[in-house]
Amino acid sequence: MFAVDIQNLVKLFGSVKALDGISFQVEEGEVYGLIGPNGAGKTTMLRILATLLLPTKGSAKVFGLDVVSQASEVRRIIAYLAEEAGAYRNLSGYEYLWIMAKIYFKSRQEAREAVDLAVEASGLGERVHDKVKTYSKGMKRRLQVARVFMAKPRLAILDEPTAGLDVIHANHIRRLVRDYTKEHNTTVIMSSHNMLEVEYICDRVALIDKGKMVAEGSPKELKTMWEASNLEEVFVKVVGVE
Amino acid sequence: MSSLIPLVEKEVKDLLRDPRIYIGLIVPVVILPIIGFTMSAATHSSIESAVGGxxxxxxxxxxxxxxxxxxxxxxxxxxxxxxxxxxxxxxxxxxxxxxxxxxxxxxxxxxxxxxxxxxxxxxxxxxxxxxxxxxxxxxxxxxxxxxxxxxxxxxxxxxxxxxxxxxxxxxxxTPLNTTSYTVIHDRILSMPPEAVFGQLFMGYGIIVPVVLMIVSIMVAQIAATATAVENEEKTLETLLTLPVSRYEILIAKVIGSTVVAVLGTLFSMLGFALYFRILFPLQEISGSAHLGTTALPAPTPQMYLALCLSLLIAIFFTTSLGVIVGALSSDVRISNSLIGAVIIPIMIPAFLIMYGDVRSLPLALQALVYALPVSYPMIIAKNMILSELPVEAVYGIPYSAGVTLLLLLLTSRLLVPEKLLLLQHKILTRRMRRKGEVSEK
Incomplete structure (x- = not known):
């Protein structure tokens, strides 16, 4: 059974075709990257998997569960990081994690352990007890990524996890994603504009343009196939932009 | 429903720590007594300078x-x-x-x-x-x-x-004097009717409508702001992917907003009480000084229960409307401008009941009055000292509970990003188009 199984997915927003018959599969424990220019359909793809949007045609399954007819079951095994996701400004980072843990875990002990792990993973130190409104963008993002992995999801859906962050925060998040997934055999599907990041984290990558998948493979396969020294070159060659 | 508790905790904490909310709650308790004290001091000093010297x-x-x-x-x-x-x-x-x-x-x-x-x-x-x-x-x-x-x-x-x-x-x-009695449902009170009406009007004609108005407006405003903030801060998207139902998210918002609004109403009432206490420290309630042992009959427990129930239903109804307005608003600014336009018209029929005779209204207006759950606390308040629940309320409470449940259900159905994004986009486009028309003119 695939962790993610997408078959001929189409999504229309009025007359605009955001996804145009995309199909791909993600194996369990794999880190799968979606790359493509702005408006390519990456966020729409991730929102459908997160049960936020309904596909117009085709099917999307997460560990065999249909995202439309079994949405509530899907939500029990995923954790989603939206692009520019915020936390509640007037709660402290710790309170936010604690409330989320109480939603995900039925036992208090489990929730406490999860929060302790998340606090450590966020790297916020004592600042975790400060209100979220005092956090920088990078700190908020670290809190959100920690929240995603705290839930111990079978599938983590990350939309641009490091967008707009400085090198230090971005590096912290990349390491967190890489280490956590390897340690817990978590499947990750993520989107990014940062080719270096994708090359570093992802086992396989799909290039999307205008709602269609234009290339797929491991970073190494793609570089060999397109005779490029890095993924950025592959991207430019595939999308056809100089 | 085990996820409900952390969701309510999140709502209440986030709302009560929001300066826009807690300043609004504290202001009446601080400002009203200060105004009362200032007015009282000014009045006393002017009277003393006029009379005392x-x-x-x-x-x-x-x-x-x-x-x-x-x-x-x-x-x-x-x-x-x-x-x-x-x-x-x-x-x-x-x-x-x-x-x-x-x-x-x-x-x-x-x-x-x-x-x-x-x-x-x-x-x-x-x-x-x-x-x-x-x-x-x-x-x-x-x-x-x-x-x-x-x-x-x-x-x-x-x-x-x-x-x-x-x-x-x-x-x-004064060779001729009168002793007035007021008869309420076989009970003879040794009070003049104006004193009875004075107390009734003060108790049920002012306090209940004021409480209803403050709570309803506050609860709708809080719910709308809380939901619009979720849109603005992009937290709603995360919330909707958690392993909780849309109904739990909505109920948590309704409970959280209600708790804060009830707290706000208590603070407002305390502020008003302090204001009147400071401004009129020696004022007796009209007609109560010479009444002897007889006082107004206390409403029955059933009447209190009916009043509380109808108030609760009315609050849930307006909170749901607040959540709808907030959910449809992509930011707090839009929600603030929409909420007044939704809540004020809904409150007007309720005030028609308190200060007028609904049965004398045209049939269509009567139907509108009876259709709204916010009307029933007023109907019950107006008949509070009667021993029996008015017939409108007997049928009205279950009816308004049904309407409110239906609205809650519809609101929870609305909490789907697919619909929300589409509706938010439509509202935004309409507003922008209207602004464009205005500037063209």
Whole structure:
């Protein structure tokens, strides 16, 4: 059974075709990257998997569960990081994690352990007890990524996890994603504009343009196939932009 | 429903720590007593400066008799600072006021003593010069008027006693008295109806509508803001991917907003109570001082239960509307401008019930009044001291509970990003188009 199984997915927003018959599969424990220019359909793809949007045609399954007819079951095994996701400004980072843990875990002990792990993973130190409104963008993002992995999801859906962050925060998040997934055999599907990041984290990558998948493979396969020294070159060659 | 507790905890904590919310809650408790204290202090100081220091009164005595002199002496003993002006006309006497820092001139007419002695009655002319507008000015006039009335009573006591010694002058002055009773549902109260209506109006005609209005507006505003903030801060998207149902998210928002709004209403009521307590410290509730043992009948527990139930349903109804407005608004600014337009029209029929007769309204308006859950607390409040629940409420409470449940269900269905994004986009486009039209004009 695939962790993610997408078959001929189409999504229309009025007359605009955001996804145009995309199909791909993600194996369990794999880190799968979606790359493509702005408006390519990456966020729409991730929102459908997160049960936020309904596909117009085709099917999307997460560990065999249909995202439309079994949405509530899907939500029990995923954790989603939206692009520019915020936390509640007037709660402290710790309170936010604690409330989320109480939603995900039925036992208090489990929730406490999860929060302790998340606090450590966020790297916020004592600042975790400060209100979220005092956090920088990078700190908020670290809190959100920690929240995603705290839930111990079978599938983590990350939309641009490091967008707009400085090198230090971005590096912290990349390491967190890489280490956590390897340690817990978590499947990750993520989107990014940062080719270096994708090359570093992802086992396989799909290039999307205008709602269609234009290339797929491991970073190494793609570089060999397109005779490029890095993924950025592959991207430019595939999308056809100089 | 185990996820409900952390969701409610999140709502209440986030709302109560929001400066836009907690400042709004604290302001009435702080500001209203300050306003009351300031007004009270200003009023007292102006009254004290007018009365406490002794009101200066000029007297033009055109009679110069024993009785007019006795009035001057009496007035001096009551604390008034009386001085006589030695002129012949009122016009000249009024000029004297300015030079002596006085505001009142009493003119004792010629024949004052003889008219009183012959039981014809005499008239004192009081001239009051307005120098400013305030409580102090009125107090000065009242103080002088009181002294004149007191002297008149003393005179009448003397006259009545001299005509018929040993008689009680009060009985001669007011030989006919009335004792009023009010009958409410076979219960006879020894209170005049105006006192009963006064208490009823204060209790159920003002307090219930005010509470309902404050809670409804506050709860809808809070729910709308809380939901719009979720859109603005992009937290709603995360919330909708958690392993919780849309219904739990909505109920948590309704409960959280209700808790905060009820707290806000309590603070507002406390603020008003302090305001009135400070401003009118010695004021008795009208009609209650001489009532003896009888008081208004207490409403039955069933009536209280019906009132609380209908209030709760009304609050849930307006909260749901608040969530709808907030969910459809991509930011707080849009939600703030929309919420008033939604809530105020809904409150109007409720006030029609309290201050008018619904049955005299056209049928369509009556139907509108009875269709809204916010109408029922008013219907019950108006009939609070009756022993039976009004027939409208008997059918209205289950009906409004059904309408509210339906609205909650529809609202939870709306919490789907697919629909929300589409509707938010439509509202935003319409607003932008309207603004464009305005600027073109």
């Amino acid at each position: 002794g009101v200066k009164v000029a007297v033009l005595d055109l009679d110069k008799t024993q009785t007019s002199l006795s009035f001057l002496k009496f007035a001096n003993t009551t604390g008034l600072k009386v001085f006589e002006v030695k002129v012949d006309t009122v016009k000249e006497a009024l000029k004297e006021l300015k030079g002596n820092d006085a505001k009142i001139l009493i003119v004792i007419p010629k024949g004052f003593e003889s008219k009183i002695s012959s039981l014809e009655g005499s008239t004192l002319a009081l001239y009051f010069e307005v120098k400013s507008v305030g409580f102090g000015e009125m107090s000065t006039f009242s103080a002088v008027n009181r002294v004149v009335k007191l002297y008149s009573k003393t005179l009448s006591d003397t006259i009545i006693s001299s005509i018929k010694p040993g008689i009680n002058p009060t009985i001669v002055r």
